[in-house]
Amino acid sequence: MRSREPRSTCSCAACKLLKRRCGPNCIFAPYFRSDEPKKFAIVHKVFGASNVSKILIEVPEEQREDTVNSLAYEAEVRLRDPVYGCIGAIALLQRKMVELQHDLALARARLALYAATCSAGIANTGSDRFNMTALAEFPVACGGIMDGFSQTCYELNQDAHMYDFTQIPYI
């Protein structure tokens, strides 16, 4: 007897690329639409369809879209920077954070000096007591494992515009 199940007329991007039938339970279909072929192509190139499928199966369904978007972002950055991938981006952001911490500490010290000057009515106290608590207020995310990457990544990736930090899809 002929099956009543209709043949899929709209394969998802994954099944199109993998040249297979896109069934109703295709794990990729909700997240790799047929009008976004590039998204699956880059994820497949970096991670492989099989690994992506395993990752998606491991996460709750309500978190799969975020998972796919983060995988796509990571894959795109890796293809743009095959050596450091997202690690390069993280190193740059950490460096920027350290610079900001420094600037903030200096600004707060300067503010404290002005405040002391205002309250004491003295033009220049010459005080060098700096408020270093600003550093503790903004601890830089990520542990010591990144230290080895920071300097090298910064030197080799001065071209920071390659990291388009505005394009994380899930923001």
Place this chain on the structure above:
Amino acid sequence: MGSGRCAACRYLRRKCTDDCILSPYFPSNNPQRFVSVHRIYGASNVSKLLQRLPTHLRAEAADSLYYEAQCRLEDRVYGCVGLIFLLQQQIHAAESQLIKTQAEIAVMKSQVQHP
């Protein structure tokens, strides 16, 4: 001969040749390193990626792949992108604080100069 295999070839149960591309970066004394990378990227993808790079950059690439794989294994949903997001938030907060502090300095400065 089996004892001379790198972690990758040992895991994949294959002969480790002299020109094995994975061997320098996945030594046999750290099997977990290869397992992590293989689980997320797959040995074939890692090999292809390393092959496309000049030799002097492959060690850094292998290290960064390992780090990203570890992040993804710890956080299946966001991987290391979660850290990027966190850093962006921290930077935004610190920049806001800096602007606020600089504005306060400007006010204080004018008070000092024009009491």
